[in-house]
Amino acid sequence: MKIIRKNKKDKERREQYKQAEQMKNMYKMLRRNELLDQETRNYFNMQVTSSEKNSSISRIKNRCVETGRSRGIISAYRISRLRFREYMKMGLISGVKKRSY
Structure with missing residues (x-):
């Protein structure tokens, strides 16, 4: 990488x-x-x-460890919200569901 x-x-x-x-x-x-x-x-x-x-x-x-993006970091995972969303859709992050209301 x-x-x-x-x-x-x-x-x-x-x-x-x-x-x-x-x-x-x-x-x-x-x-x-x-x-x-x-x-x-x-x-x-x-x-x-x-x-x-x-x-x-x-x-x-705090920066995303993959992209270097400095905004929208989810600190528990140390990745940006965009990467988090991608990984969530692919099912790579366990225990996370899409929220709808």
């Missing part, structure tokens, strides 16, 4: 976030610690603000 560029980029961002998350949380905790002197707290504040943009959770976008 061909890897879509957007999915590759998103995967890299997820990896960067995963690696930086623990250190970033530690710096945030130390930044808020009122027992430390102001200079030390400022140092940890600089560490948090100077971290990479891609290591932020807000840069991560």
Whole structure:
């Protein structure tokens, strides 16, 4: 299966976030610690603000793992609503029925 560029980029961002998350949380905790002197707290504040943009959770976008589409994602399956509909019609997704009312 061909890897879509957007999915590759998103995967890299997820990896960067995963690696930086623990250190970033530690710096945030130390930044808020009122027992430390102001200079030390400022140092940890600089560490948090100077971290990479891609290591932020807000840069991560849910995408369809097959098409790379960013809108209309069904999070339980990690595919777009269009692919979900196709698979549902083919009977590849068990336990899902077409709804009519």
